[in-house]
Amino acid sequence: MTELARPSIDFPSGRASALSRLWILTRKELWSFLVNPTSWLILFFFYLYRGIETYNLVLALRDGGDADVFGMQYLAGSSTYWAVVLLPSLLTMKAFAEEKRTGSLELLMSSPIQDHEVVIGKYLGSLLFFALLWLPTMLLLLVLQSPLFLDVQLSLTQVSVGYLGLFLLGSLLVSVGIFTSSLTDNQLLASLASMLAAYALMVFPPQLAGDQTTVDSSLLPMVIEQISVIQHLGSWFFRGLIDTGHVFFYVSTSLLFLFLTTRVVESRKWR
Amino acid sequence: MAMKQGFGRGRRAMIGASVLASIVVALLIWAFANYIFTRPQLRTSFDLSPGGQFTISPATQQLIASLREKNSILEIDTLFVPRNADEYGLQESLLGLTKTLLGRISYLGGEKVRLKHLDYMRNIEAVKRGGPMQGLNVIRLRYGKRKRTLSLLMQTADGRFRSDLADIQNPDSQGPKNPGQASRPVMRAYKGEEALASALKELLSEEDLKIYWVTSQNSLRPESPPMSSFVRDLTDNGFLHALVDLENEAVPEDCDVLFLIQPGYELRPDSLERVRVYMESGGRVLMTVSYDVNEARQGAPQVSHRGLLQPLGLSLGSSMVLNGLPDPAGGEVRYRDPKCRILQIRRGGLNRNHPVTKPMAKSQRYVDLFQAREIRFADKRPGGLFADFLLHSNRYTFLESLSPNKPRFSYHPGVAGGLVGPKTVAATIELEKKGRFALVSGLCLIMGLPGQAGGFYEGNRDFALNVVNWLVKRDRLVTVRSRDYRASRLEVSLQGLTRIKTFLVILLPLFFLGMAFFTLFWRRRA
CATH class of the missing domain: 3.40.50 (Rossmann fold)
Structure with missing residues (x-):
């Protein structure tokens, strides 16, 4: 990252300015994404793939297909899952690993700023960019339902709930990515670890559950149900259903990984 | 490095141990909180789907709640075979709605309800283990010795599609296309809850x-x-x-x-x-x-x-x-x-x-x-x-x-x-x-x-x-509540398709590619 691309960091001190410091950090992270050609290239490939996928979906449903199915499949396409696995890791791999490698982390830490503020700032920056990445897909849906394209009334409430689910899953995976990035100074390794974690979260619960979906009081099925992010998305959020148990899982797990990241960042002081 | 020099070995071990302990405590709190918040008593769900499709009626909820007082377990197996592209939307729609509905029933029934979703193409062994099939694309309900089978989606000899869980409008293959009639089968109304509640009531009947x-x-x-x-x-x-x-x-x-x-x-x-x-x-x-x-x-x-x-x-x-x-x-x-x-x-x-x-x-x-x-x-x-x-x-x-x-x-x-x-x-x-x-x-x-x-x-x-x-x-077995589910349908003209293709596959990705070049150029210039 060049100096020019980065906004000047002038952290205000004092307890009351904690939010300001957080905002500055978040803005810095977000800005670093926006002025990076790689970010736009990622968007190019993502939207190209998604465009082809959406076009194929329209082809499949164009003759009397159910508009609600279109709305749901638009969200639940393979590009969504690929994006959910790949993007958080790509966005967060630099968060700490790059700063560690270049030594700029020590510089950042010597500023009047708390460790957890750095972690939250980087997390929010990555999460905001992740959300920005999805924003055009939402706008696209609004455009697509116009008379010029599909001329159909989609259930936007249902779609919005689907996006909420994506956002929650994104927030969890971004926090995982931030955590893996804090563990190493190798970006590639951080990214790979984060991808593997995301992939495992998507693949293992259905494998563990086998072909049986049970709401049971015994521990294992309950744990499987609670971590089955694919099922949460496909059977709940994308259908317009919100379960407070699922929301709690995403929020609490994100917080847990942020806490772990803070501990890792702090550990450099005493290791 | 200055910091590292400031801590002795013993102190570092102490700090490390306390950090480790705090991590363990955090993990325990996380696990416990998740355990608590997954309890049905503390869970709430909101149905923001069109027409509240997944809001189970109080009568059906009562019916499912009555399962808790019984000894037997209700087993519900969904067995389906993916269909070809012609029925893609229909089957997706039916399966999706049904799986979610069954999930809700299972959720309400707790440990008294067991669900299985068997995709024939992916679970051939599991399907075989289930014993002889009456057919594919069905939902089988078993309660004690009683059982019922509902057809999820089936094609009759004349090529028409039918389902126990939905009213399906079939295209008119012989006559002229009726106004508003699609050339592919479409779901006109979903009535999964009615059909399942009706089946459940029959299974629960003891006389x-x-x-x-x-x-x-x-x-x-x-x-x-x-x-x-x-x-x-x-x-x-x-x-x-x-x-x-x-x-x-x-x-x-x-x-x-x-x-x-x-x-x-x-x-x-x-x-x-x-x-x-x-x-x-x-x-x-x-x-x-x-x-x-x-x-x-x-x-x-x-x-x-x-x-x-x-x-x-x-x-x-x-x-x-x-x-x-x-x-x-x-x-x-x-x-x-x-x-x-x-x-x-x-x-x-x-x-x-x-x-x-x-x-x-x-x-x-x-x-x-x-x-x-x-x-x-x-x-x-x-x-x-x-x-x-x-x-x-x-x-x-x-x-x-x-x-x-x-x-x-x-x-x-x-x-x-x-x-x-x-x-x-x-x-x-x-x-x-x-x-x-x-x-x-x-x-x-x-x-x-x-x-x-x-x-x-x-x-x-x-x-x-x-x-x-x-x-x-047995009037209580004569169920059913009405539910309106009518999604609007896609009817895309050839021009519309071309517009969508141009916009989605060409213009939008090109915009992002342009932005990539722009930032690259801007940064180099800066």
């Missing part, structure tokens, strides 16, 4: 009731091939079967319901008297009368409704819908013609004079009686009981009770959606002495189309069982 099948009058017996699916379902739902020859014996006292299915000729005086005595003592009778088109064309005598009903003190109403098939006696059959004794509506033979069917014939639309689900309570009329076969379109209702105080139903062709969906095809009559009588307009409505793949009833299973349950006064 065994006896059906006597009339063997005289050349009626169909339970072992007759067309009745096999119906009989199997009745048995699964706690009915026992026995035979009675009305020409030689009276209706036995333990008869809970008397079946007179498809009599070949009208009741003889002694048989008639036995039925009358049975009905007057509070008996229940199910009668179906069908008209065989081919036999009628060959001049074979056909039993008439009037001939069967009038001796029992029942009369037919003028709303009876008749078709315009050539009468065996010759000449064009006309509406209200005494010779016209057929209740049958087929697309090929719509009566162009009947006030109900005339507009259908004109608009090239037809009534699909095989989807019929509704029975109706007939009004009492002075001078006897009155059976009226109404052709009533109420898409989302299986059974509707009409109060005599309410105005009579008036059918208005042309009202949106009026010609599709379930139709009233049976009259149910409450007799003076607590007896009940149900007249179903055709055998096909009880047993479905003969010779169809899998032998399912398709759309009529619930209807048939509802009628029988109503007869034996």
Whole structure:
């Protein structure tokens, strides 16, 4: 990252300015994404793939297909899952690993700023960019339902709930990515670890559950149900259903990984 | 580095241990909090789907809650085979809605409900382990020894798609495309909760009731091939079967319901008297009368409704819908013609004079009686009981009770959606002495189309069982609440497709590529 691309960091001190410091950090992270050609290239490939996928979906449903199915499949396409696995890791791999490698982390830490503020700032920056990445897909849906394209009334409430689910899953995976990035100074390794974690979260619960979906009081099925992010998305959020148990899982797990990241960042002081 | 030098080895170990402890505590808190918040008591869910599709009605919730008090576990298996692209949207839609609905039922039922979703292509071994299949694309419900199967999506021999969980509109392959009719099968209404609740109620029923099948009058017996699916379902739902020859014996006292299915000729005086005595003592009778088109064309005598009903003190109403098939006696059959004794509506033979069917014939639309689900309570009329076969379109209702105080139903062709969906095809009559009588307009409505793949009833299973349950006064088993689910449909023109392709596949990605070059250029310049 060049100096020019980065906004000047002038952290205000004092307890009351904690939010300001957080905002500055978040803005810095977000800005670093926006002025990076790689970010736009990622968007190019993502939207190209998604465009082809959406076009194929329209082809499949164009003759009397159910508009609600279109709305749901638009969200639940393979590009969504690929994006959910790949993007958080790509966005967060630099968060700490790059700063560690270049030594700029020590510089950042010597500023009047708390460790957890750095972690939250980087997390929010990555999460905001992740959300920005999805924003055009939402706008696209609004455009697509116009008379010029599909001329159909989609259930936007249902779609919005689907996006909420994506956002929650994104927030969890971004926090995982931030955590893996804090563990190493190798970006590639951080990214790979984060991808593997995301992939495992998507693949293992259905494998563990086998072909049986049970709401049971015994521990294992309950744990499987609670971590089955694919099922949460496909059977709940994308259908317009919100379960407070699922929301709690995403929020609490994100917080847990942020806490772990803070501990890792702090550990450099005493290791 | 300065920091590292500031800590001694022992202190670093101490800090490390405390950090480790804080991590362990955080993990424990996280696990405990998640455990607590997954408890059904603390969980809340919000249904923001169109029309609240997944909001289970209080009646169904109560039904599911009653499972908790029982010993058996309700097992629900969904077995499906992915279909080809033609039915892609339909199957996706049906499967998605059904899986989510079953998930909700499982969620409410807790440990008393076990769900399995078996994708045949991915779980062949698991499917095989499940034992012999009655068919694919089904939902099997098992509760103790009782079981029920609902068809998720099936294709009949004529290529039409049917489901127990939805009303499906099939494209018209033979005639011209009707207005608003797609060239692929589409779901017009989803009624999964109704079908599952109905099935569940039947499974939970604990009493065994006896059906006597009339063997005289050349009626169909339970072992007759067309009745096999119906009989199997009745048995699964706690009915026992026995035979009675009305020409030689009276209706036995333990008869809970008397079946007179498809009599070949009208009741003889002694048989008639036995039925009358049975009905007057509070008996229940199910009668179906069908008209065989081919036999009628060959001049074979056909039993008439009037001939069967009038001796029992029942009369037919003028709303009876008749078709315009050539009468065996010759000449064009006309509406209200005494010779016209057929209740049958087929697309090929719509009566162009009947006030109900005339507009259908004109608009090239037809009534699909095989989807019929509704029975109706007939009004009492002075001078006897009155059976009226109404052709009533109420898409989302299986059974509707009409109060005599309410105005009579008036059918208005042309009202949106009026010609599709379930139709009233049976009259149910409450007799003076607590007896009940149900007249179903055709055998096909009880047993479905003969010779169809899998032998399912398709759309009529619930209807048939509802009628029988109503007869034996298991009114609580006659379920169903209506639910409106109508998604708008995609109809994309070729120009629209081109626009979408240009916009999604070319312009939008190019914009992002342009931004990549712009930032690169800008950074280099800076």
